[in-house]
Amino acid sequence: MKRLALGRGGRPLRIGYGRIFHEANTFSPLPTEREAFTEFHHVEGEALAKAATLRGSEIVGYMPHAEMTGFVQACRLAGDVETVPLASSLAVPGGPLTREVFDWLVDNLVDKIRAAGPMDGIYLALHGSMEVLGEDEAPEAVILRRVREALGEGPRIAVSYDLHANLSAGLVDPVDVLIGYRTNPHWDLAPTGFRAGNRLVRTLRGQCRPVHAFRKLPVVLGGGTTIDFMKPMRAVFRAMKALEKDPRVLSASLFMVHPYTSAPDLGWAVHVSTDGDLALADDLADQLADRAFAVRKVPLPPMFTIDEALDEVRGDMARKLGPVTLIDVDDIVGTGAPGGNTRFIQALAKDDRGLLSYVTLHDPRLVDELWDAKIDAVHPVTFRGTPGYEQPPVEVEATLVKKTTTDFGRTLRLDFGGTRVIVAERPPLPIHPKFFKAVDLPVRTADLIVQKNFFHYRLFYATTSFRHLPVVSDGASSLTRVRERKYAVPTWPGQDPESWRRYDPILRGLTKREPARVAEHREVLS
Ligand SMILES: [Zn+2]
Structure with missing residues (x-):
């Protein structure tokens, strides 16, 4: 009986894990090429399994233990989970990816998923502020669609995003578990992977049933230095941690965007996942959005x-x-x-x-x-x-x-x-x-x-x-450029939207980047 409860149908759970991670700066004239990944971090299969251990070094020269290590630890702790290493690729922030390198990354991940055979779920560490030359949709939404096609309908998907992700429906709707970094600067990559793994295993075992609510705020800069342990963000991050102590709440996250992309729906977001209680998720997301929006006017130190x-x-x-x-x-x-x-x-x-x-x-x-x-x-x-x-x-x-x-x-x-x-x-x-x-x-x-x-x-x-x-x-990385670029709705700090509620549905509706609008943005950006 115990094994039935731990595994699934009397066998261990099988969960794949991987990463495609890049933060794009649309103002950089240097596109990000394949070598940016292969020379920095591109690990697959057994080498990835070895790197993602407490003895290994997950991202050499950058961080010994990151999301993959945290995820594997969560599965070990849960017991009766077979973890399947797929592919992990990360390049340091730079200009948008070329189409060629993006296709190569996604094709490679999808090939690994197909080769892995049947799985109960998958965990992916993504950024949320990628950009691909000539791609009008959020690249992470494209990744998730391709992954879903490869997995089929049954398996569950858990994703973690960088705190600077630009959340949109394409990044939220396809996933069962969604976790964000909660420190800025980011030292909590491994705990993030752990939290994602823990929620995914519990979901697969029927111990919880995640439902989501997210809100978009017309804000691209604000909250002072945005450091999580300093004013004014300290109070917001504390409130999120307190929320997660409620057993009904699976996760609460704030995403403060990487402001240097050309995304037309660029804006902060909050995300709350609860155990089956959508009304509660909606309510808490509203409250969290109010809190985050209230600190938007706290300025950066004088420059x-x-x-x-x-x-x-x-x-x-x-x-x-x-x-x-x-x-x-x-x-x-x-x-x-x-x-x-x-x-x-x-x-x-x-x-x-x-x-x-x-x-x-x-x-x-x-x-x-x-x-x-x-x-x-x-x-x-x-x-x-x-x-x-x-x-x-x-x-x-x-x-x-x-x-x-x-x-x-x-x-x-x-x-x-x-x-x-x-x-x-x-x-x-x-x-x-x-x-x-x-x-x-x-x-x-x-x-x-x-x-x-x-x-x-x-x-x-x-x-x-x-x-x-x-x-x-x-x-x-000029903040003047961020302030002065064109936005779909009045956006702080260029303009004061006064309320986030009015613009949230508009921003959430901009799932596809309309080519005309993207061209317009690029013009303003260039
Ligand atoms: Zn970040």
Whole structure:
């Protein structure tokens, strides 16, 4: 009798698991190609099963234990579940995927599902803010439809999304279990997979019957820094956790979107799943939407222009204790921007204020031009940044001090005045001081370092850099572009919609991206 209760029809449950994960920045001129996955994270079958253990490393160089590991642990704990590793693919944020790479990813996952034979369910870790060139539907909706076709009608589907997902009916309706990250920045990938696995197993055993309600809010920025443990979001995240303590509630999630996509239905969303009680799910979703909407007007910390920031650093004696960090808010490589912004270099070339400054630049053309040039010699140099990024060219006479190969491809160090520019073939992310060490630049002696990242670098600079200034320039993660792009309904912060209730049904109705509207958006975006 016990085995009947644990497994299904006297046999263990069989559940597949996999991942297709990418966060797109529509303003980046660099499309995401296949190598972005194969060179970073693309693991299948037995190799995936091995990676998704407590001893394994699930996403090498990124996170040892993520959703797949959490999911497998939940199944182990539940007992009598056979987990079937399918395929897991993840690339760092970048421009939209090409059609070719998207088809390759989905075809591969579908092939693995068909080859796996009959399964009771499947768990997929998806992002929710993918974008594919020429695809007018949310890519995750396409993935779920293809997966459903391959599985047939019977098996149940559990999905987890990044907290920055843009929820829509195509992402909600096909799934039985829906879980979102609940920390920002995201450290809870493994717990997310665990929660998804736990709900899926319980659903398959008939121990719960998930029903869903979700609401869309006409908000794309707001809630201050949106960090889950800081004001004002702390209270919202606490409320969600409290909701999940109610045995009638299976999950409660808030999705705060990746604001740099061209989705016409872009907007925050809340999602509540209950055990068979749709009226309760509706009611709690409304309450949660009210809470989230109420904090939309809490602003981000004030930001500096480049010249203001350089003046600030010059006047700040604290820089003697360690470099001041200038966060290049408009060119954040971690949000898919290419890191090819030349505007800091432009300002420093004009007036470096006697500061020792470290700046990184994605400029593959310059790497090509100078790779064979003489070391320790002065060369006429034009910094142009990422091809197609429309950055101002900056001409200087610079000394080529070093040529080396890093995680970001061929890399050069060019010095002029007090400025040290590290030019890389691929979008550079100087999160760790070793990035600068590779070009013989100790971080402690710098007056300032330009970072292309909001949070993670702070872990590695905790004892080095004590002041962090957000700086506005112009690039793919520009919040001005987010504010000023076109939306289907009045959307905060460009406009104040005053109520979310009026626009929720309209946003939820925009399941297909109308080609005309998408073209219109792209025009505004470009
Ligand atoms: Zn995210």
